[in-house]
Amino acid sequence: MTSQPLMTEQDIPGVDIEMETSRSGDATPRLSRICVVVPAFNEAGSITRVISRLREVVPDAHILVVDDDSDDDTATRALRSGATVITLPVNLGIGGAVQAGYLYALRHGFDIAIQVDGDDQHDPAEIDRLLDPIRSRRAEMTVGSRWLGRGDYVAPAGRRIAMRLLATLVRWRTGGTFTDTTSGFRAVGPQGIALFARTYPTDFPEVESLVLASRHGLRVEEVPVRMTPRSHGQSSIAGLRSAYYMARVTVALLIGSLSRKDTSKHKEAS
Amino acid sequence: MRAIVLAMVLSVGFLVVSVVAMRRQQLREQAALLWLSVSFVMVLVSATLPIHLLDRVSHLVGIAYAPDLVLLLAVLFLMVLVFHLSLSLARLSAKQTALVQEIGLMTAMTPTPVAIGTDDTTEAPEQLRGGPESTAPPG
Numbered sequence A: 001m002t003s004q005p006l007m008t009e010q011d012i013p014g015v016d017i018e019m020e021t022s023r024s025g026d027a028t029p030r031l032s033r034i035c036v037v038v039p040a041f042n043e044a045g046s047i048t049r050v051i052s053r054l055r056e057v058v059p060d061a062h063i064l065v066v067d068d069d070s071d072d073d074t075a076t077r078a079l080r081s082g083a084t085v086i087t088l089p090v091n092l093g094i095g096g097a098v099q100a101g102y103l104y105a106l107r108h109g110f111d112i113a114i115q116v117d118g119d120d121q122h123d124p125a126e127i128d129r130l131l132d133p134i135r136s137r138r139a140e141m142t143v144g145s146r147w148l149g150r151g152d153y154v155a156p157a158g159r160r161i162a163m164r165l166l167a168t169l170v171r172w173r174t175g176g177t178f179t180d181t182t183s184g185f186r187a188v189g190p191q192g193i194a195l196f197a198r199t200y201p202t203d204f205p206e207v208e209s210l211v212l213a214s215r216h217g218l219r220v221e222e223v224p225v226r227m228t229p230r231s232h233g234q235s236s237i238a239g240l241r242s243a244y245y246m247a248r249v250t251v252a253l254l255i256g257s258l259s260r261k262d263t264s265k266h267k268e269a270s
Numbered sequence B: 001m002r003a004i005v006l007a008m009v010l011s012v013g014f015l016v017v018s019v020v021a022m023r024r025q026q027l028r029e030q031a032a033l034l035w036l037s038v039s040f041v042m043v044l045v046s047a048t049l050p051i052h053l054l055d056r057v058s059h060l061v062g063i064a065y066a067p068d069l070v071l072l073l074a075v076l077f078l079m080v081l082v083f084h085l086s087l088s089l090a091r092l093s094a095k096q097t098a099l100v101q102e103i104g105l106m107t108a109m110t111p112t113p114v115a116i117g118t119d120d121t122t123e124a125p126e127q128l129r130g131g132p133e134s135t136a137p138p139g
Helices: A017-022 A047-057 A074-080 A093-107 A124-135 A157-174 A190-198 A205-215 A241-255 B002-023 B029-047 B053-061 B066-106
Strands: A034-040 A062-067 A084-087 A112-115 A141-145 A186-188 A220-224
Touching: A034 A047, A034 A074, A034 A093, A047 A062, A047 A074, A047 A124, A062 A074, A062 A093, A074 A084, A084 A093, A084 B066, A093 A112, A093 A190, A093 A205, A093 B066, A112 A124, A112 A190, A124 A141, A124 A186, A124 A220, A157 A205, A157 A241, A186 A190, A190 A205, A205 A220, A205 A241, B002 B029, B029 B053, B053 B066
Parallel strands: A034 A062, A034 A112, A062 A084, A141 A220
Antiparallel strands: A112 A186, A141 A186
16 A cells, blocks of 8 residues: 555455444444554553543543453453453564554454553543544544643653654654654554554564654654653663663664565455 | 594484484474585585595685684574574564464453344443454453
């Protein structure tokens, strides 16, 4: 889907026929079937709160928790809170887990997929801000940024420098200005669902997927959102490893596989 | 003479190990062929120690000290091999990711069983709102 015209919601491949027909009156395509993908790894302490908040704020959305082989009872709690749960038999990391969610959204014919972290960092009340540009067809993908004036999120100095460097690298690769490249609070329309179900970066998914989407012609828009520092668990990008992380992400962005446009993992989805 | 015996024992031993692994189908065709070739080269070098084949080849390519040629070839061979394995590993892990995701999708769990087409005229159950149910049974 590199140079062909953008897909409309009627063109989404992989819609389960049986599922569509089993639900009378719901087969008409409209841009409102929303799937909230919540990747979670050992988030038993926060998953219940995240899901109940989501059900409050977006009651019409389908909530999918992708449990990345957690050691705790994240999956059980998510299920009990009313979410559909995909449990990965082995740990894939955030990229693989999120892609499983996009695959689910694609196969079940969702129009919009929203990505919300399972650690309660992202305020579901901000989802409307993510959805607006997609609903008004101004963008195919939106990313919530905590640095655009909303909320009072504070990051350590080292982290801020790293984030600025990442933003510079991404601007260089995409031509677009992003302030919060590592934000996992995002939404995509049908084109984004199809793209990410087919190919999704595994090493530095948040940053790399921005470049991937831009290179595939998706309009990516950053929107200001409020985020709270995580209440539970640990960032996957923290501590002594951050320097190593920066080195790797720089290499990935500069010479990474992104220069090739399509690395098909799931061929049937294309 | 003792050097030849030692070299021959080692190379033939390696050849035997490769053949046994092949017969037990622990090696794939491609790898088996590779290790067989390596064994034969080792046997060849060992067997030709008395006629100084290695020294002659070294001089031919302009290397004064024969063991240097062996080291050079060994390092090159190992580097290519490790790079090849690195590529295979990446390929395997991509395949594994796809498989794990498929398994996850196939075993997706929904909160409670939902009967479709019941005479429930009130608001749709939570699981029906906004999204389809999984094809997999819950639990």
